[in-house]
Amino acid sequence: MATPLASPHTKSGLPGLPARAARTASPTRRRALRVGSLAIFIAAWQLAVHFQLSLGIVKFANVPSPTDVVPALVALLHSPKLPMHLSASVIRVLSGFSAAAIVGVGLGLAIGRYRVLEDILLPPLEVLRPIPAVAWIPLAVLMFPSSEISMMFITFIGALFPILLNTVHGVEAVDPRLVATARGLGAGPLRLYAEVVLPGAAPAIFTGLSIGMGTAWFCLVTAEMIAGQYGIGYFTWESYTLQNYADIVVGMALIGILGMGSSGLVKYAGHLATPWYRARGTRQ
Structure with missing residues (x-):
């Protein structure tokens, strides 16, 4: 009698993944x-x-060393200005990011599907993409009536292009056979977008949203250089002008923590919204 073949499922419960690898990949x-x-x-x-x-x-x-930064952090945590700094920065970043998400995903879905829109819209956007956020400050001051809107615009610019380009690439990567099958079954343009294009591009879109959230925080110091009175970016820039070097690191650390946390939330939302993508495989 022939010896039965070994099952591809190992003790880890996953095909081709040894039990040892599963143990090393534990959450703890x-x-x-x-x-x-x-x-x-x-x-x-x-x-x-x-x-x-x-x-x-x-x-x-x-x-400044960590032992210099910790007392400065404790002092800021006890400062009555901290809630105002945090709320001002969060509002600016979320406003700019939300606008960038709407514009970036909308344009990306259109550009990725229609070549004529790609030829018309993508070249000027590619020209604008390499321009750093700090270079937009004079124009933002001239374009918008208030400094608050100008600061939101800078974070919008920072978040827009990662979201846009990832959306375009996600739409272009959708399997053409799925599109052809949906059309053959009578799907119209709106249904095609809703049931084929958007689900297929969703993982790339959420990747762009996660990167865009990080770049929005990255541009915060640049934005709050305009005329901010409160904000973590303003606090960091003011600390530099006053030569409070430990406070500079505190501001940088807060921006990093807030950026990492908000990007992580976007990434987690993407995991929840795309269960079919998570089910495709695991990493060791």
């Missing part, structure tokens, strides 16, 4: 690795400042 171990990598980074930063490390171009002699 991954969290421990991430916390450990962050602790190593902070320790390396402290040592570099303590020993005044010099790498030729990069010198740590004047860089």
Whole structure:
């Protein structure tokens, strides 16, 4: 009698994934690795400042250390201005990001499906894309009647192009056979978009939204240089002008944490909205 073939499903319950690999990919171990990598980074930063490390171009002699930054962070957390800084920045980023999501996804769905729109709209957008956010400040001041709208526009510009380009690439990557099948079954343009194009492009769209949220926070300091009185970006820039170097790092850290958290929320929403994409496979 022939020996039965081994099942492709291993102890991990996944095809081709050994039990050992499944154990190393456990959520607890991954969290421990991430916390450990962050602790190593902070320790390396402290040592570099303590020993005044010099790498030729990069010198740590004047860089604030973590032990300098922690008291500055505690002072900011107890400051009555912190809620105003946070609320001002969050409103500006969310306003710019929301507008960028609407415009970027809408244009991306149209450009990705119709070549004539790609030929008309994409060239000027590609010319505008490399322009840095700081270069938009004078024009934003001239275009908009209030500084608040100007700051929202800068975050809008930062978020727009990652969302737009990822949406275009996601639409272009939709299997043409699915489109042809849907058309053969009598699907009209709206139904084709709703049931074929949008679900097929959704993973790329959410990737663009996650990147766009991060770049919106990236542009926050640039935006709040215009005329901000409150905001984390304004706090960071003001700390530089007043030479409060520890506060600069505090502002940078807050922007990084807020950006990482909001991008993570967008990514999580994308996981919930695209279960068919998550079911395609796993990573070791």
